[in-house]
Amino acid sequence: MTDFDAIDALLAEARQEVPLPPAEERRALREELNVSRAQLAKVLDVSASTVGGWESGREPSGQVREKYAYFLEGARTKLAAADPADPVDSVDGVAHAEEETGLDDVDVLSEPQPCVLCGRPARHQVEGFPQHLDSADCAPGDPAQPVPPAPEAAPTGPAASPARGVKVVPAGRRVQPADTPDLIGSAVAAALDQHSGDVEAATAALVKRAIPDAMALLDDSRKGGRYDVVAHPWLPDILRKQSARGADQIWEARPKWTRPELPPGEHEVTALDVNGAYLSALKTHLPIGQLEHSTGGDHDRRRAGVHLITPSDWDHDAYLPNPLGSRDEPGPLWVTEPTLRLLLRLAGPKYGLCDPPEIHESWTSGATENLLEKFRIALKDARDRAIAEDDEVTLEYVKAMYSKFVSTMGESNYNRELYRADWMHLIRSQAFVNLWWKAHRAYDEGLTVVRAMGTDELHVAGDWRAVFAEGRGVTEVKVKDVYTVGTVPSTG
Amino acid sequence: MPERNIEFGKYGARGIKGHEAVARQLDALATFIATPITTRRGLLARLHYLTRTEHARATAREAGLTVTDRTLRAWLEERRSPSKRNLEKIESAYRTVRRQNVSRYLLLRLTREGRGTRVEFHPLNQSQVPRPRQRAVEYRTLNVRHWDRVVRAWAAGDDAALDEAWVNDVVVDLGSQWGEYEFVTAIGFAA
Numbered sequence: 001m002t003d004f005d006a007i008d009a010l011l012a013e014a015r016q017e018v019p020l021p022p023a024e025e026r027r028a029l030r031e032e033l034n035v036s037r038a039q040l041a042k043v044l045d046v047s048a049s050t051v052g053g054w055e056s057g058r059e060p061s062g063q064v065r066e067k068y069a070y071f072l073e074g075a076r077t078k079l080a081a082a083d084p085a086d087p088v089d090s091v092d093g094v095a096h097a098e099e100e101t102g103l104d105d106v107d108v109l110s111e112p113q114p115c116v117l118c119g120r121p122a123r124h125q126v127e128g129f130p131q132h133l134d135s136a137d138c139a140p141g142d143p144a145q146p147v148p149p150a151p152e153a154a155p156t157g158p159a160a161s162p163a164r165g166v167k168v169v170p171a172g173r174r175v176q177p178a179d180t181p182d183l184i185g186s187a188v189a190a191a192l193d194q195h196s197g198d199v200e201a202a203t204a205a206l207v208k209r210a211i212p213d214a215m216a217l218l219d220d221s222r223k224g225g226r227y228d229v230v231a232h233p234w235l236p237d238i239l240r241k242q243s244a245r246g247a248d249q250i251w252e253a254r255p256k257w258t259r260p261e262l263p264p265g266e267h268e269v270t271a272l273d274v275n276g277a278y279l280s281a282l283k284t285h286l287p288i289g290q291l292e293h294s295t296g297g298d299h300d301r302r303r304a305g306v307h308l309i310t311p312s313d314w315d316h317d318a319y320l321p322n323p324l325g326s327r328d329e330p331g332p333l334w335v336t337e338p339t340l341r342l343l344l345r346l347a348g349p350k351y352g353l354c355d356p357p358e359i360h361e362s363w364t365s366g367a368t369e370n371l372l373e374k375f376r377i378a379l380k381d382a383r384d385r386a387i388a389e390d391d392e393v394t395l396e397y398v399k400a401m402y403s404k405f406v407s408t409m410g411e412s413n414y415n416r417e418l419y420r421a422d423w424m425h426l427i428r429s430q431a432f433v434n435l436w437w438k439a440h441r442a443y444d445e446g447l448t449v450v451r452a453m454g455t456d457e458l459h460v461a462g463d464w465r466a467v468f469a470e471g472r473g474v475t476e477v478k479v480k481d482v483y484t485v486g487t488v489p490s491t492g
Numbered sequence: 493m494p495e496r497n498i499e500f501g502k503y504g505a506r507g508i509k510g511h512e513a514v515a516r517q518l519d520a521l522a523t524f525i526a527t528p529i530t531t532r533r534g535l536l537a538r539l540h541y542l543t544r545t546e547h548a549r550a551t552a553r554e555a556g557l558t559v560t561d562r563t564l565r566a567w568l569e570e571r572r573s574p575s576k577r578n579l580e581k582i583e584s585a586y587r588t589v590r591r592q593n594v595s596r597y598l599l600l601r602l603t604r605e606g607r608g609t610r611v612e613f614h615p616l617n618q619s620q621v622p623r624p625r626q627r628a629v630e631y632r633t634l635n636v637r638h639w640d641r642v643v644r645a646w647a648a649g650d651d652a653a654l655d656e657a658w659v660n661d662v663v664v665d666l667g668s669q670w671g672e673y674e675f676v677t678a679i680g681f682a683a
Contacts, residue, residue, distance in 0.1 A: 230631060232517075232612050232680020243526075289631060290614055290677065416521070416682040 006388070018069040020059070021076075027055040029075040044068060183217050184382040184401075188394050203396045210400035211408055215417045217401070221374035229371065231418045233290040236363050238306065238334055239421045241411055250306055250425045253339045253432050255439075255452045257321035266488045267448065267461040271481040274435060274456035276383065276474045279402045281431035282376040285337050286423055287365035295361045299344060304337040305364030306422060311335075311343065312355035320353075320443055321452040323436050332360060336422075336429040337367070342436060363422075376402075380474060387472050431455050438477075442467055450485075461485075495671050496659075503625045507616030507675035511651070511658040514679050518646050521683045522594040529583050532570075538586040539568055551592065557585040588649055595647035599639055601683040608637035611662070612680040613673045629672045636662050636681075 020026065030040060041048040044067050054060050060068050167178035187206065195201040206213075222229055238249040274280075285304035299307075310332045314322040323342050327333070335343075340357065347356035379398050386394035408415035410424040432455065439452045442460045445467045451459035457480065469476045500507075525541070527534035542552040543564055559578065566572040574582060602609045615629035641661055645654035663670045 228631075228633065230612060230614075230680075231682070232614075232678065234614055234678035292619075413523075418682075419680070 018066050020065070020069055021072055023055055023057040026072060029072055029079065030055070032079055033075050035075075040071065044071070181220070183213070183220060184378065184394065184398065187213060188391075188397060192393065199393055203393050206393065206397040207400040210397065210404050211415045212417075214401040214405040215415065217378060218372070218375050218405075221372075221378060225371075225374075227288050227368060227371060229418070230289050231420065233420070235419070235421060236291060236293070238363070239291075239425075248421065249334050250421075251324070251327070251333045251335050251339075252425055252429045253323065253325040253335060254428075254454070255321050255432055255435060256326045257317075257453065258451045259449065260318060262448065262450065262461070262486060264486070266484060266486045267450075268482060268484050269450050269459050269461045270464055270479055271451075271483075272458045272460060272464065272468065272477040273480045274438065274458065274477055275472055276380075276399075276402070277431045277434065277456040278406045278427065279376065279379060279383070280474050281427050281434060282372045282379075282402065282406075283369055284426055284430035285341075285367040285369050286371045286426060287337075287367050288371065289365045291363040291365050291422060293361065293363055297359045299340065299359060299362075300364070302366060303362075303364040304367030304426065305362055306334050306336050306425065307340050307362045307364075308332055308334050308360040309340065309343075309357040310360065311357045312347070314354055316353060320449065321436060321439055323354075323433070325432070336426045337364075338426060338430040338433040342433045384473065428455075438468075497671065497674055500675055503622060504620035505616050505618055505675070506620060507677055509655065510613075510663055510674055510676050510679060511655040513676050514642065514658055515646055515651075515654060517679055517681060518598065518643070519591075521598060522591060524587060524590055529579055529586075535574070535579070535582070536568070538582055539564070542582070542586060542589060543568065548589065551589050552585050555585040555588040557581055591647045591649065595643050598683055599643045602639040602643065602681075603637065606637065608635045609639070609681050609683065610634070611636050612678075613666070614677040614680065615672065616675045617677055627672070632666055632673065634662070634665055636665075 021029070030037070037048040037051045041051045044051070044064055046064060050060075054068065059065075168175040169178045187209075188202070191202040191206050192199075195205065218229065241248050287304045291305050311324050311327075314324070323339065323346060324333075324335070340359070343354065343357045345351065346353040379402050382394055383398045385391070386398065404414075406424060406427050409418045409427075410421035411419060435452060435456060435458060438458055439449045442458065442462075442464065443449050447460045447462035447464055447467060449458070449460055451457070458477075464477075470478065472478060525534060525537045527537060529535050529538060541548070542557060543549055549561075549564075559581075563572070567574055611634050613632040613634070615631060618626045618629070638661055641657035642654065645657045659670075659674065663673055666673055
């Protein structure tokens with residue numbers, strides 16, 4: 001029932017928005033102060049047409065709403081001080097409405113009649129339908145009364161629609177709810193149904209079909225996308241496996257680093273585990289089409305691929321892992337886009353940790369970060385929901401989907417739909433780069449980085465809770481192990 | 493350009509014929525024995541494949557492995573080793589038989605009960621063509637439903653028939669610009 005709690009929280013939050021006077025009053029307040037729209041817009045840091053929109057019924061939200069409310073409140077106080085009989089503050093609702101509503105079809109009722117929207121007595125009518133003009137008055141307080149449909153959209157307050165809106169698409173002359181099939185949810189439901197609720201059997205069945213399902217989800221997520229997923233491009237030889245079990249020539253820069261020595265004393269080391277490292281790494285600059293060869297030392301930020309570089313020396317091995325991982329032999333090597341970007345960034349003025357690498361040649365293509373973005377978001381949302389609902393089946397399924405998707409997108413016979421060895425390397429490297437940045441962040445915040453290894457493991461000593469949030473979300477870390485290193489210095 | 497190319501590569505374009513790329517991809521999907529025939533392991537694997545059943549022996553003989561059973565037995569028991577010419581014969585017979593055996597299942601997978609397979613056309617390489625002669629040839633995809641002629645020609649190892657089937661059954665469906673895709677860098681599809 002946690003989802004109801006979440007809805008309650010959302011409701012409580014939604015009601016905390018600052019109430020604003022009705023739309024027509026906003027304009028009157030501004031005009032009586034002789035403030036132009038442009039002036040107000042400049043102060044609020046929005047465009048003049050936005051202010052115009054607010055004055056004709058749209059509702060600002062967030063921080064700018066508070067600022068706008070402050071302005072309106074200030075204007076009202078100022079006008080009230082200048083003219084005590086100002087109609088804005090007048091108790092006489094009839095006179096107030098006559099003057100303030102700029103609409104032609106609004107009439108003032110001598111006798112209050114039940115509002116068509118909320119059923120409580122209202123003093124105005126629009127085109128013959130009694131209703132409240134201010135959405136703050138018009139709160140549906142009495143659920144016993146049926147709510148007839150309003151012929152004209154009355155200004156709806158933020159409190160009136162707390163739930164997420166329904167996405168609609170045009171269909172003929174009408175609209176219909178947008179077709180957003182929940183592929184993951186329906187697959188899980190079908191599997192549970194088929195195995196009559198046997199969680200283990202359903203999980204096994206789902207994990208077995210994770211790869212084709214991930215491909216279907218990818219296809220679905222590219223609907224209306226700008227770029228096609230090019231699944232079988234020609235690949236240069238450096239990306240081809242040299243033998244059946246061999247590797248290709250790309251260095252993914254997998255970190256495998258242990259700090260050579262710790263400061264004296266006893267240290268409590270915490271092994272942290274990054275959640276869903278490969279899931280987060282799906283957001284990386286991926287080459288869209290076939291890779292093209294180029295030589296020369298330039299790096300084009302709009303392209304991505306693999307690069308032959310000679311890295312510069314790394315002098316910080318004592319406290320930070322080498323961004324290239326534990327490389328045994330010196331000399332030029334093929335690295336991927338994320339690694340190169342990391343090296344270039346570290347060579348930049350902000351960090352200045354090393355010299356820029358020398359780029360000899362590159363196989364690149366025009367790149368985008370958004371190719372797998374919808375796919376990633378769909379998986380991440382399903383994962384978050386599964387964690388919130390404690391749904392182990394979905395969690396396992398999602399995990400199998402993204403991990404197998406990444407591991408089989410190269411030359412794997414388990415997934416022949418996608419032959420992108422380059423993407424596989426780039427995504428893995430991105431995961432390693434993300435881990436490196438976590439290590440750097442820990443170092444930057446004063447923690448002692450002890451180990452960085454694999455895809456997602458980081459050992460730190462110190463108060464890591466001040467740096468990283470603990471949890472199961474993709475931005476959080478979880479504790480794998482806590483151990484003690486060193487001895488207590490003997491006090492002599 | 494609605495027709496076949498007459499002088500391909502005159503201005504430096506590079507590519508292979510579409511049907512060659514298709515045959516390459518189909519071969520990759522058929523997965524032959526990876527170990528080369530020059531090694532003992534590779535040779536024995538091929539010989540076993542060709543002599544496992546009476547039917548396999550017959551097809552191997554049809555595919556050009558015209559040696560006596562006694563010789564085959566001698567090769568299998570490693571009393572003798574095949575000459576260089578016979579090694580070539582074994583290799584070609586093996587590929588032909590393997591293609592024939594696989595083609596039935598490959599066809600089923602490519603047709604996917606009538607839904608067909610999405611085929612990617614990666615255009616020819618124009619990097620060596622002078623700039624004014626370069627043309628915008630895009631990457632194209634096409635869903636191909638009818639594979640039987642293509643797969644039959646590939647299984648028979650008949651290049652001319654494969655070319656004919658590929659161009660007439662598939663490439664023309666790209667529209668009036670199909671001639672730009674007679675030569676390609678690669679043809680990609682899954683099965």
